[in-house]
Amino acid sequence: MTDHVVTQGGVAHHGVGAGVVWALAAGLLWGLVFVAPLMVPEYPAALQSVGRYLAFGLLCVPLAWWDRAELRRLRAPDWARALELALVGNLLYYLLLASSIQRTGGPLSTVIIGTLPVVIAVVANWRDAQRDGRLPWLRLLPALVLIGGGIALVNHVELTAVLADPTRRVADYALGALLALGAVVCWTWYPLRNADWLRAHPTRSARAWSTAQGLATLPLAALGYAVLAAWWAWHGDAGWLPLGPRPMVFLGLMAAIGLLASWLGTLCWNAASQRLPTALAGQLIVFETLAALLYAYLWRGRWPEPLALAGVALLVVGVLWGVRLRPQPVVAQAHPD
Numbered sequence: 001m002t003d004h005v006v007t008q009g010g011v012a013h014h015g016v017g018a019g020v021v022w023a024l025a026a027g028l029l030w031g032l033v034f035v036a037p038l039m040v041p042e043y044p045a046a047l048q049s050v051g052r053y054l055a056f057g058l059l060c061v062p063l064a065w066w067d068r069a070e071l072r073r074l075r076a077p078d079w080a081r082a083l084e085l086a087l088v089g090n091l092l093y094y095l096l097l098a099s100s101i102q103r104t105g106g107p108l109s110t111v112i113i114g115t116l117p118v119v120i121a122v123v124a125n126w127r128d129a130q131r132d133g134r135l136p137w138l139r140l141l142p143a144l145v146l147i148g149g150g151i152a153l154v155n156h157v158e159l160t161a162v163l164a165d166p167t168r169r170v171a172d173y174a175l176g177a178l179l180a181l182g183a184v185v186c187w188t189w190y191p192l193r194n195a196d197w198l199r200a201h202p203t204r205s206a207r208a209w210s211t212a213q214g215l216a217t218l219p220l221a222a223l224g225y226a227v228l229a230a231w232w233a234w235h236g237d238a239g240w241l242p243l244g245p246r247p248m249v250f251l252g253l254m255a256a257i258g259l260l261a262s263w264l265g266t267l268c269w270n271a272a273s274q275r276l277p278t279a280l281a282g283q284l285i286v287f288e289t290l291a292a293l294l295y296a297y298l299w300r301g302r303w304p305e306p307l308a309l310a311g312v313a314l315l316v317v318g319v320l321w322g323v324r325l326r327p328q329p330v331v332a333q334a335h336p337d
Contacts, residue, residue, distance in 0.1 A: 019275030020284065022268045027287025029265035033094065034110050034292035035299050036257050037101040043244055045098035050224035051243075051250065053090050055258030057218025060211045063263070070208035071215075079216065081197050082209075086217035089190030090262070091224065096183040103176030106296030107308075108158040112180035114151045114289035114315070118144050119188050121283050121322075127192065146318030147286060153311030154293065157304070191281065195273045206270035214263055283322040286315050 037048060064071055074082075100109040121144060125137070162168050198209065229241055243250050273281055290312060297304050304312070 015275040016280075019272045019281070022272035022275065023281060023284035024287050026265050026268035026272060027285065027289075028291045029261050029268065030288040031291025031293075031295050032257055033097070033261045034101065034106055034113075035295045036253055037098045038106050038296070038299055039253060040244075040246065040250055041102060042246075043250060044228075045095055045102060046224070046228055047244065048098045048254075049091055049095040050221045050228065051254040052094060052258055052262065053086075053217045053221035054225060055254040056090070056214050056262035057221055059255070059259050059263055060214030060218070063211050064215060067205060067208035067211050070205045071212060073204075074212060078197070079212070081193075082212045082216040083220070085190060085194055086213050087220055088186050089194065090213070090217050091220055093183050093186040093190065096179045096186065100176045100179035100183060103172045103179070105158070105162070106299065107154065107293055107304075108162065108173075109176065109180045110289055110292040110296060111151050111155040111158065112177060113183060113187070113292075114154070114286065115148075116184055116187055117147050117283040117286045117289075117319075117322075118151075119184060120191060120285065121280075123188060124192060124277075124281075140322070143283065143318045143322035146314050146321060147283070148318075150311040150314030150316075150318060151289075153314065154304075154308050155311075157308040157311070187285075191269070191273070191285070194270070195281065198270055198273050202274060206274060207267050209270055210263055210267040213266060217262075280322060283319060286319050290315060 033052070036052075037043075037045065040048065043051075097109065097113065100112070104112075121140065125140065162173055198204070198206070201209075232241060272284065276284070293304070293308075293312065
């Protein structure tokens with residue numbers, strides 16, 4: 001059974017349910033990357049970023065055999081797009097995110113990244129109305145307010161805890177917040193740019209496009225690792241070579257998130273992007289926030305405070321509100337002449 005149909009005016013409504021399921025799967029997988037820096041806190045964020053995407057790229061080499069026919073259809077502009085998506089949406093984003101988490105803690109960085117549904121929905125609703133239809137601002141506003149309110153409550157709880165901890169440095173906290181904002185910029189750009197290619201190629205395989213991005217990431221991550229190795233060798237800090245003080249733990253963790261979060265998560269998100277209007281898909285990134293908060297609290301070994309739970313509830317209600325909205329076609333106005 002065909003579960004989605006792409007038309008010139010946007011995405012057919014019967015594909016939205018499947019798109020939401022794909023977006024939920026992507027969020028659950030992507031949430032794993034928020035706890036990885038907490039599991040190996042002694043590893044520099046730069047090494048975690050290149051390690052994750054080295055694993056992702058190497059895993060995509062044998063996977064490319066399955067999609068060799070689709071990959072052969074890609075031309076130079078397609079590979080250039082995959083390369084820029086890999087650089088900004090993969091390596092740079094995770095470098096900023098991991099650096100932020102190491103300075104602020106998992107939940108705080110997560111709620112800052114949690115502003116993405118609001119930011120992407122606003123940008124996409126302004127940018128892609130002619131293609132996808134417009135979600136009326138007044139109908140979109142309640143969902144955005146609910147999501148924003150939920151994020152604010154969770155952020156309040158985490159910020160209060162940070163300020164009450166005498167071992168935390170305000171400078172580290174501020175820098176971590178700025179790094180998280182940089183990650184927000186990267187991942188506002190990435191899904192919009194990625195959706196442009198997917199919507200322009202509706203018959204292409206989402207899995208093959210995920211693999212193509214992994215193959216494009218591999219040389220970038222290898223170059224990044226070479227630069228780090230040269231830096232450590234130059235400064236006589238060879239203890240990090242080749243895989244740091246806990247090589248088996250680090251290697252296993254990077255392989256796990258490379259496969260589950262980077263490849264499979266991207267595959268799920270690509271499938272969602274082909275079925276959903278960009279503004280609606282942007283709101284569903286909140287699933288990543290919810291999953292990341294769940295994993296962070298599980299890693300801490302304690303349940304969140306009631307106010308934080310209330311914030312999570314608002315996030316869920318906001319998502320459900322957004323899912324029920326349907327974009328309205330934009331009617332081109334006649335030229336006054």
